[in-house]
Amino acid sequence: MSSDQLLAFETDCHLFKGCGFEAPSVWSFIFDPMFTVGGIDFNKPMLLAVLGTAIILTFFWMAFSNPKVVPGKLQMVAEAGYEFVRKGIAREVIGKKGEPFVPLLVSLFFFVWMMNLWALIPVAQFPVTSVIAYPAGLAIVVWATYMTVTFKTNGFVGGIRNLCVPSGLPKPIYVILTPIEFVSNIFVRPFTLAVRLFANMFAGHVLILIFTIATWYMLGTVLGTVYATASFAMTIVLTVFELFIQALQAYVFTVLTATYLSQALEEAH
Amino acid sequence: MMYLAAEDPQNPLLPVWPEVVIGLLAFGIVFFVFSKKLLPAINKALDERREAIEGGIEKAEAAQAEAQQTLEEYRAQLSEARHEAARLRQEAQEQGAALIAEMRAEGQRQREEIIAAGHTQIEADRKQAAQALRQDVGKLATDLAGKLVGESLEDTARQSRTIDRFLDDLEAKAETGAAR
Numbered sequence: 012m013s014s015d016q017l018l019a020f021e022t023d024c025h026l027f028k029g030c031g032f033e034a035p036s037v038w039s040f041i042f043d044p045m046f047t048v049g050g051i052d053f054n055k056p057m058l059l060a061v062l063g064t065a066i067i068l069t070f071f072w073m074a075f076s077n078p079k080v081v082p083g084k085l086q087m088v089a090e091a092g093y094e095f096v097r098k099g100i101a102r103e104v105i106g107k108k109g110e111p112f113v114p115l116l117v118s119l120f121f122f123v124w125m126m127n128l129w130a131l132i133p134v135a136q137f138p139v140t141s142v143i144a145y146p147a148g149l150a151i152v153v154w155a156t157y158m159t160v161t162f163k164t165n166g167f168v169g170g171i172r173n174l175c176v177p178s179g180l181p182k183p184i185y186v187i188l189t190p191i192e193f194v195s196n197i198f199v200r201p202f203t204l205a206v207r208l209f210a211n212m213f214a215g216h217v218l219i220l221i222f223t224i225a226t227w228y229m230l231g232t233v234l235g236t237v238y239a240t241a242s243f244a245m246t247i248v249l250t251v252f253e254l255f256i257q258a259l260q261a262y263v264f265t266v267l268t269a270t271y272l273s274q275a276l277e278e279a280h
Numbered sequence: 281m282m283y284l285a286a287e288d289p290q291n292p293l294l295p296v297w298p299e300v301v302i303g304l305l306a307f308g309i310v311f312f313v314f315s316k317k318l319l320p321a322i323n324k325a326l327d328e329r330r331e332a333i334e335g336g337i338e339k340a341e342a343a344q345a346e347a348q349q350t351l352e353e354y355r356a357q358l359s360e361a362r363h364e365a366a367r368l369r370q371e372a373q374e375q376g377a378a379l380i381a382e383m384r385a386e387g388q389r390q391r392e393e394i395i396a397a398g399h400t401q402i403e404a405d406r407k408q409a410a411q412a413l414r415q416d417v418g419k420l421a422t423d424l425a426g427k428l429v430g431e432s433l434e435d436t437a438r439q440s441r442t443i444d445r446f447l448d449d450l451e452a453k454a455e456t457g458a459a460r
Contacts, residue, residue, distance in 0.1 A: 057302045064306040075318040078325030114315035144299030
């Protein structure tokens with residue numbers, strides 16, 4: 012937090028007290044480093060990313076490291092999540108050929124979901140994925156896998172054709188479509204994949220911030236308290252909504268990855 | 281870096297490399313542990329479970345088939361036994377009827393034999409008796425005539441004595457004949 016940017020909670024600024032509303036800004040997503048390890052300055056999102064990783068691994072380690080044929084409760088819950096990604100995404104979108112990509116898709120889904128969930132976990136309350144670096148990193152992984160699979164399946168020429176020349180269209184259309192497909196598949200897809208996730212979580216966090224800060228800002232007078240109550244109710248509603256959006260975005264990210272891989276696995280006609 | 285430009289915040293669409301690295305590392309660790317250890321483990325367990333379930337179903341099917349087969353065998357045996365029993369019963373009936381008829385015929389034959397034998401015996405006895413009687417009567421007549429001729433007939437007492445003696449003789453003869 013930069014020195015000229017105070018959190019709304021740190022000011023004593025309220026409605027009808029003659030001072031303006033300090034709306035949340037980009038500054039709400041920028042954190043001062045908390046400590047330094049091996050030349051890397053750790054800030055809050057980094058710490059949450061590492062902690063989230065530890066939580067995912069702990070949970071699934073406890074569930075899957077010593078699996079039983081007759082599962083316990085924890086294993087049953089974890090299995091449900093795993094089967095959801097395996098059957099609901101890998102099998103559904105890619106088909107039988109999707110089996111080798113199940114670990115990637117499962118990791119993606121639970122990693123993204125966990126990083127989104129931080130937004131609602133008390134004290135943390137910040138979605139790691141609202142910092143573009145994390146979705147971007149994941150998009151790079153997906154893009155690299157997408158390209159590798161495309162060229163491995165189809166060879167170099169076939170891979171280019173797979174990426175740029177969709178089959179079964181009248182010839183003149185290819186004049187327009189080939190460059191579009193090229194740009195779309197190679198540049199736009201990873202970009203949108205990252206930005207979609209980032210923007211959703213960013214916007215969700217901003218919304219919750221606005222109503223939370225507004226609740227604080229409007230307290231102080233009787234009329235203000237009425238407004239503040241409404242604003243607080245909105246915060247609750249949005250929190251529940253975010254809970255839904257977090258899972259949905261994790262799902263969308265994973266499904267899109269699966270869709271790209273499915274397209275990469277398609278043999279050229 | 282982000283915290284240097286106090287008045288100009290970092291563009292939120294530009295990733296900061298340390299964060300990208302941390303994110304990639306974190307995801308890499310998750311992916312590595314999932315793909316190398318946890319998912320193979322759970323897949324093994326899931327396969328085992330499926331096999332256990334399918335094995336159970338197969339076992340149940342086998343048991344059912346066996347039970348069905350046993351039931352059919354049992355039914356076949358039962359019907360065979362019924363047929364056998366019916367056959368035996370009929371045979372026994374036939375045998376019984378034949379036996380009865382045979383015995384009846386035998387009885388009839390024996391009765392007729394006995395009757396015939398009786399008739400023959402009676403006839404023979406009668407003939408023998410007639411023969412003996414004729415001889416006896418002739419002899420008696422001859423004896424009586426001889427006695428009558430040999431003795432004088434004037435004396436009634438004598439006459440009656442002679443007749444009595446004759447009759448006693450007769451009786452004695454009959455007695456000895458009966459004793460013989």
